[in-house]
Amino acid sequence: MSESIIKVSGLGKKYIISHEASGKYTTLRDAIGRNIKSWIGSSQRNVSREEFWALRDIYFSINRGDAVGIVGRNGAGKSTLLKVLSRITEPSHGKVEINGRIASLLEVGTGFHQELTGRENIFLNGAILGMSRAEVRAKFDEIVDFSGVETFLDTPVKRYSSGMYVRLAFAVAAHLEPEILVVDEVLAVGDAEFQKKCLGKMDDVSRNQGRTVLFVSHNISAIQQLCNKGIYLERGKLVMQGGIDEVVDRYVSEGTNNTFTKEPKGDISVTHAEIDKRVNGDLMTVTLYIRSNIQSSMPVSIDFRFYTLTQVPVGFASIGTFDYEKQVNLVHGDNKIIATVDVNTFAIGNYLLNIDVTRPNVEYYDRIEDHLSFEIVKETEENRSLQQSWNYGSVQLNATIKQVN
Numbered sequence: 001m002s003e004s005i006i007k008v009s010g011l012g013k014k015y016i017i018s019h020e021a022s023g024k025y026t027t028l029r030d031a032i033g034r035n036i037k038s039w040i041g042s043s044q045r046n047v048s049r050e051e052f053w054a055l056r057d058i059y060f061s062i063n064r065g066d067a068v069g070i071v072g073r074n075g076a077g078k079s080t081l082l083k084v085l086s087r088i089t090e091p092s093h094g095k096v097e098i099n100g101r102i103a104s105l106l107e108v109g110t111g112f113h114q115e116l117t118g119r120e121n122i123f124l125n126g127a128i129l130g131m132s133r134a135e136v137r138a139k140f141d142e143i144v145d146f147s148g149v150e151t152f153l154d155t156p157v158k159r160y161s162s163g164m165y166v167r168l169a170f171a172v173a174a175h176l177e178p179e180i181l182v183v184d185e186v187l188a189v190g191d192a193e194f195q196k197k198c199l200g201k202m203d204d205v206s207r208n209q210g211r212t213v214l215f216v217s218h219n220i221s222a223i224q225q226l227c228n229k230g231i232y233l234e235r236g237k238l239v240m241q242g243g244i245d246e247v248v249d250r251y252v253s254e255g256t257n258n259t260f261t262k263e264p265k266g267d268i269s270v271t272h273a274e275i276d277k278r279v280n281g282d283l284m285t286v287t288l289y290i291r292s293n294i295q296s297s298m299p300v301s302i303d304f305r306f307y308t309l310t311q312v313p314v315g316f317a318s319i320g321t322f323d324y325e326k327q328v329n330l331v332h333g334d335n336k337i338i339a340t341v342d343v344n345t346f347a348i349g350n351y352l353l354n355i356d357v358t359r360p361n362v363e364y365y366d367r368i369e370d371h372l373s374f375e376i377v378k379e380t381e382e383n384r385s386l387q388q389s390w391n392y393g394s395v396q397l398n399a400t401i402k403q404v405n
C-alpha cells in the first residue's frame with residue numbers, strides 16, 4: 001500500500017501587500033490650509049495594507065515515490081506552495097505534515113551560504129539534511145562530477161556565475177539523498193544539455209530510488225516526461241489533483257479557446273484568430289486578421305501546426321511553405337484571411353492549433369501558440385453514444401473488410 005509522505009490540509013498563505021495611498025505628494029502648503037494635525041497623521045500613514053491570499057483552502061496528499069508536477073498560470077501560487085512545503089515560509093492557516101527529509105531547489109541555490117565556498121556549501125547542506133561528514137564525503141565526487149564546477153570548488157559561491165551556481169545547487173539537492181526533492185523552474189537557468197541532465201537525474205531519483213519529487217515548471221512536456229501525478233493551481237486554489245495526463249489536459253484546455261485577440265507588434269502580426277469550436281465534418285475554417293506595417297505588398301506563408309492537448313505533434317498543414325505560388329499577399333494595413341483546413345484524418349477528441357506566419361527560410365513574423373483549441377466530433381445518429389467514451393488516439397485510420405467464408 002502506498003504511504004503518504006506529504007499531507008496538506010486547509011493550507012492558506014496570506015501576504016500583506018502595501019499600497020501607497022493617493023495624496024502621498026500632498027505639499028505642506030496645501031496641508032496648512034487644512035488641519036496640520038491630520039496632515040502629519042496622513043503623511044505617516046499614507047500606506048494602506050491589503051491582505052492577499054496566495055494560497056487558500058488547499059488539501060492534498062502525496063505518496064512516497066510519486067513525482068508530482070505542479071502546474072498553473074503565472075501567479076497561481078506554485079512557488080508559494082513549494083516554499084511552504086520547504087518551510088521557507090510559514091503557512092498562515094492549515095496544516096502541513098511531512099514525513100521525510102526534504103531538499104529544495106527554489107530560486108537558485110536556496111540553502112547556499114554566499115560567503116562559503118562550493119566545497120563548504122556541499123558539507124553544510126549535507127548537515128542540514130542530517131547526514132554525517134562521512135556520508136557527504138561518499139557522495140562528494142558524484143556531486144562535483146555532476147555539477148562540473150570542480151575548478152571553482154574552493155571559491156565562495158557568491159563569485160559563481162548563475163549557471164555554475166544552479167549546477168552545483170542542483171547537484172547538491174539531487175545527490176544528497178533527500179527523501180523529498182523539490183525543484184522550482186530553476187532549470188531555465190542552465191543550458192539545454194544541463195536541463196536534460198537534470199531531468200534525467202530527477203527521473204532517476206523518483207523512478208529508480210523511489211524518492212518523492214515535486215517539480216514546478218512552465219515546460220509542460222518536461223513535466224509530463226518526469227511526473228506521474230499532477231496538481232493544478234489557479235489563483236491560489238487547487239483546481240485538481242490526479243494523474244499527470246488528466247491534470248495537464250484540463251490545464252491546457254482551460255487556458256485555450258477557439259478565438260484569440262492580441263495587440264499588433266512588429267512588421268506583420270496576427271491581431272485576431274478564430275477557428276471552429278467543434279468540427280463535425282471534414283473541414284475546419286480558420287479566420288485571421290493580419291496587420292502589415294510594410295509599405296509594399298508582402299507574400300507570406302501561413303502554417304498550421306496541430307497538437308494533442310498534451311503537446312504531442314499530430315499534423316501540419318501549410319499555405320505557401322511547400323508551394324510559394326500559394327503564398328498570401330498581404331497589403332499594407334489590415335488583411336482578413338479565411339483558410340479552410342481538411343481535418344478529416346483526425347480522430348475525435350480535443351486538439352491545439354498553433355499558427356505561424358512566415359517567409360519560409362527568411363523570417364518568422366508572428367506565431368499564435370497555445371491559445372487555440374477545438375474539438376473534432378464526427379457525430380452521427382448511430383455513433384452518438386460512442387462519443388468521448390474511448391480513447392481513439394489522434395489519427396483516424398480507415399479499414400476495409402472482405403468476408404471470405
Ligand SMILES: Nc1ncnc2c1ncn2[C@@H]1O[C@H](COP(=O)(O)OP(=O)(O)OP(=O)(O)O)[C@@H](O)[C@H]1O
Pocket residue numbers: 015016017052054072073074075076077078079080081
Ligand atoms: N512575498 C510576497 N509578498 C506579497 N505577495 C507575494 C509574495 N510572494 C508571492 N506573492 C504573490 O502571491 C501570488 C502567487 O505567487 P507565486 O510566485 O507563488 O506564483 P507562481 O504560480 O509561482 O507564479 P509564476 O508561474 O509566475 O512563477 C502572486 O500574486 C504573487 O504576486
